Amino acid sequence: MPFRPLLHAEWIKIRTLRPLVGTLCAVLPATAVCTALSAAGSGGGSDPLFSAFAGVSLGQVAAVAFGATAVTSEVRGAALRLTLCAVPDRRRWFAAKATAIALSVLAVGLVTGLVTLVLGRLLPGTAGPTWPEGLRGALGCGVYLTLMALFAAGVAAVLRSGTATLGVLVPLLLIVSFVIGDLSAGIADFLPDRAGQAVLHSGREGTPGPWTGLAVTGLWTATALLAGVRSLRRRDA
Numbered sequence: 001m002p003f004r005p006l007l008h009a010e011w012i013k014i015r016t017l018r019p020l021v022g023t024l025c026a027v028l029p030a031t032a033v034c035t036a037l038s039a040a041g042s043g044g045g046s047d048p049l050f051s052a053f054a055g056v057s058l059g060q061v062a063a064v065a066f067g068a069t070a071v072t073s074e075v076r077g078a079a080l081r082l083t084l085c086a087v088p089d090r091r092r093w094f095a096a097k098a099t100a101i102a103l104s105v106l107a108v109g110l111v112t113g114l115v116t117l118v119l120g121r122l123l124p125g126t127a128g129p130t131w132p133e134g135l136r137g138a139l140g141c142g143v144y145l146t147l148m149a150l151f152a153a154g155v156a157a158v159l160r161s162g163t164a165t166l167g168v169l170v171p172l173l174l175i176v177s178f179v180i181g182d183l184s185a186g187i188a189d190f191l192p193d194r195a196g197q198a199v200l201h202s203g204r205e206g207t208p209g210p211w212t213g214l215a216v217t218g219l220w221t222a223t224a225l226l227a228g229v230r231s232l233r234r235r236d237a
Contacts, residue, residue: 003092003095003096006087006092006093006096007096007099007100009096010096010097010099010100011100011104013070013073013074013100014070014100014101014104017069017073019069019073020066020069020070020073023062023065023066023069024062024066024104024105024108025108026062026065027059027062027063027066027105027108027109027112027145028059028108028111028112028115030055030058030059030061030062031053031055031056031058031059031112031116031141032055032112032115032116032119033055033058034054034055034057034058034059035051035052035053035054035055035116035119035120035123036055036119036123038051038054038055047201047202048120048128048129048133048202049129049133049134049137049200049201049202050197050200050201050202051120052116052117052119052120052121052128052129052134052137053113053116053117053120053137053141053200055116056116056141056144056145056197056200057173057174057197059112059145060144060145060148060173060193061170061173061174063105063109063145063146063148063149063152064148064149064151064152064166064169064170064173065152065162065166066101066104066105066149066152067101067105067148067149067150067151067152067153067156068152068153068155068156068162068165068166068169069156069162070097070100070101070153071097071153071156071157071228072156072160072161072162072165073162074097075156075157075160075232090229090232090233091229091233094157094225094228094229094232097153098150098153098225101149101150101153102146102149102150105145105146105149105150106142106143106145106146108145109141109142109143109144109145109146110138110139110141110142112141112142112145113137113138113139113140113141113142114138116138116141117129117134117135117137117138120134121134129202133202136199136210137199137200140196140199140200140210140214141199141200143199143214144196144197144199144200144214144217147192147196147214147217147218147220147221148192148193148196148217148221150221150224150225151169151192151217151220151221151224152165152169152224153224153225153228154221154223154224154225154226154227154228155168155169155224155227155228156228157225157227157228157229157231157232158224158227158228158231160231160235172191172193173193177191177193177194189208189213190208190216192216192217192220192221193217194213195208195213195214195216195217195220196213196214196216196217197213198210198212198213198214199211199213199214
């Protein structure tokens with residue numbers, strides 16, 4: 001089967017499943033509200049760029065939930081068997097699934113980045129980032145959220161459980177990353193979330209840099225997706 005019909009089929013699945021639509025739509029408000037609350041509590045902080053995009057720390061949870069649910073909603077029960085009857089090539093099917101996830105989150109992520117940037121510049125009592133720096137953050141926001149959703153999709157393909165996937169990733173993003181950061185910043189900087197969020201900082205000592213950090217997150221994502229493909233091929237052979 002050509003790739004385009006596969007991608008169209010995956011898009012139909014996304015827009016017709018309410019849990020998927022709900023989690024995808026939650027990315028923007030979660031990010032914006034968290035940014036507003038963070039700015040109100042910190043008075044803007046020492047990093048104007050990250051102050052504007054602080055809400056991504058919460059918005060990424062919605063992106064991760066979307067990526068995980070998009071996969072686990074199909075790999076459970078008989079749905080996957082029906083899909084594989086129509087598309088025997090598991091690699092093509094998973095590639096179409098990942099592409100649909102990526103395009104959906106990228107579109108929402110870019111809008112989220114722009115809205116959050118404007119909000120961060122307009123909030124009273126905060127020194128918003130410059131426009132060039134802010135636009136870099138908005139673009140990075142969209143790419144970062146996309147990578148995290150794909151990372152979750154790969155992990156979900158391995159674990160085959162939305163609960164298990166979120167049970168692993170949410171603590172990693174909200175707790176473990178910060179604990180490791182307090183103990184050893186050098187190691188934490190190369191975790192998938194901390195590395196990718198380097199693009200949302202005006203300037204942070206050490207490595208990786210803004211785009212290098214996204215590349216590190218991209219490597220984590222590619223590894224998770226490859227593991228997911230391997231798991232699908234082995235378990236459903």
